[in-house]
Amino acid sequence: MIRTITIGSCVSVQGVVVGQLADGKVMVRVDEKTFVGYPVQAARAS
Known part of the structure; x- marks a missing residue:
């Protein structure tokens, strides 16, 4: 599974x-x- 994480204040x-x-x-x-x-939260459609 591929995930996006943040490793700093603005580095993913x-x-x-x-x-x-x-x-x-x-x-x-x-x-x-x-x-x-920390994992990035998924975007949610409204």
Whole structure:
């Protein structure tokens, strides 16, 4: 599954989910690198 996470105040990364941490953060892999951050909420149509 592909997810988008934020790893800073304005930096986002999109990659394949490789794990989830107890504090709500998600780990995603992009090529050979793994990033950890908070998942971006899905946009909702009104």
